[in-house]
Amino acid sequence: MDFNDSPEEIAYRETARAWLVEAAAAHRAEHGEPKPTTPEHMAAGKAWQARKAAAGYACITWPAGVGGGGGTPIQSVIFGQEEAKAGVAYGYFTIGLGMCVPTVMAFANDETKQRFVSPAVKGEEIWCQLFSEPAGGSDVAALRTRAVQDGPDPDGDWVINGQKVWTTGAHYCDYGIVLVRTDPDVPKHKGLTMFWIDMRDAAVACRPIHQMSGGREFNEVYFTDLRVKDSQRLGAVGDGWKVALVTLMNERLAVGGSSGPDYRQVMELARGLSGPSGPALKDNAFREKLADWYVNSQGLKYTRFRTMTALSRGQTPGPESSIGKIIAANQMQEMANTAVEAQGEYGILTDPSLAPMEAAFQASLMWAPGLRIAGGTDEILKNIIAERVLGLPGDVRVDKDVAFKDMPTGR
């Protein structure tokens, strides 16, 4: 039982680290540290991705032939650790390279793969995931966006009409994968089909959604007679659900880590604050919470190490990583709230020049609710653990053998 890299892993880590030090310095010299959500920030993100791709550090586990690194899962994890330490990170590519492009690689024809995979790896084109709809996010198979083939030709174009929602990055993305209904007369999971689409098409309209956190990172996306070629289909007609499961399987690997302050920062804050009976850090109730957060954070850290161990031994990781987002999202919310409450009346302030740690706790408080929903809600994740890990039966389903068009719906 140890944390040591194998000799090959040490060598890989050292090479990666050396590369990162130089590359990050060169990158900063060229791009500075632009503010998030600005065009300069996006340009810097794309440049960093291109730099990684040129050195074989983008999509490390993908074959070199498509622009990847031709490496192993453990190398990918090691590089990720070192990249985080180097302090250069851009979130623009996570969904595209983590979920969408793998789906394209699994289901598209060779021509499509040749055209799209390598530019995505290099950060030249960004992809989004168009699954959720007003009619369903957890129950995404209840979606209503329709695709109808134009004419009787089995290779004919498809025409898409409908609406997606919560699409992260749709406003800056170049392409997307979209799950649509092609047959409303069969039960809901059976009538779906997946396509890739051009987000710049005039028939696609994006409207950013103003989030409770104040930002506008996700969107409503409307399709009005969007024409797509049959060659843009990913998987067979009616097989969309199977294809979506491949995307979502990758999601669990892509989502998971959380940003924002951790127990160390809460501790630092409490050291400097006074409570009703002395420094907040000396308050017993606070100390007990701090201990619990530490234990959970370490629990997640060492759970990742267990996953790495399996990869390092060339085995398939166990299901233990499924606990990650449930703990991280809830703990983020609890820690942020405790930190804000500890500031007393002052905690209400969100001005970064006034609030401790540039208002990181207030920001975290307002972002955490989204994290508990995005990529599978707490409740859905518990169902997944119960059903897939513990082997317990599925919930009672009233929509299984009902044609989609006859399904009960609400608002």
Next chain:
Amino acid sequence: MDFDYSDDQKFLKDEARKFLAARCAPSVVRGVLDDPAKSYDAGLWTAVAEQGWLGAAIPEDYNGLGLGRVELCAIAEELGRAVAPIPFASTVYVLAEAVMAYGTAAQKAAILPRIAVGELIGCLAVSEGPGAVTPSSLSAKVEGGKLSGVKIPVTDGDAADIAIVLAAESGRPGLFLVDLRAGGVKVETLESLDPTRGVARLTFDGATADRLEESGRGFELLQAILDRAAVLLAFEQLGGADRCLEMAREYALGRYAFGRVIAGYQAMKHKMADMYVKNEVARSNAYYGAWALDVDAPELPTAAAAARIAASDAFWFASKESVQVHGGMGFTWDVDCHLYYRRSRQLALVAGSPKLWKERLVSELEKKNAA
């Protein structure tokens, strides 16, 4: 990265599970539960000694197997799973570990070989009443090598041959080895929440006391011993918690209510998912503790505290919710849920309550962050 049991350790663990399935069935545990005169199962104790487990981490020079601490953790996990009714923790995690770490050559030679062959049972005598003992409240005293005072409760005190006793000598707290068979000791068995483990009151009146270590920093020494024990106890707790989840799952998959198995109701599913999450957090923290114990890392105090806090929480949650999943059956004497519910309390309290460990953890973090 090699942060898991090795293949050899997994093999050892599998063998331990098979052995305990054969030799420590619930009927064996109940034999101790239902018989007030029994404080442990002597047959199981002998069998465990024959397996070499008592000396698993004791060097070969002292008749032990000379394996590492991770192997001992693997055994502990299986003992916890089987709610084994034997004084293993007191003897192995406390007495043997303490003597190996702090004993003189003479103490090691006198004690370790006899532990390894199952001739010697140990116990730790610290508590003197409700709440934690502090340097100012400590009343047991050693004068001229003779111990006087009352220790209550002492886990396995009624079965033990040797006690490690916390007492003050000339105002300096220290740990002392006391031969409980040598006179000057009164042993009274007490009733407890977990009758599958023995508990006693030890009254010392001029018992011969042999210092375990000379420094006079008794409380620090005690804490160091508890740090080591905490990691091993965490593995017992983890084994128990995992078994509770399995029992709940098995029962829920077979029990019908409202026309389907209760395992299909989301309230039950989410409860069991919550157990799983806590058990995995506990497992990851326990592994880190095992590493720190095995290599005697400077991180041991924080690692031990985290392992103990996570495992205490997981076992408590799993044991109480397993009763709940079993419905009225779970509340009966005949169903095994209460064996785990009881053991979860015994294990959480025996080496300092989770509250104390949380305080210890945060003070360690404060030291680390200040440095």
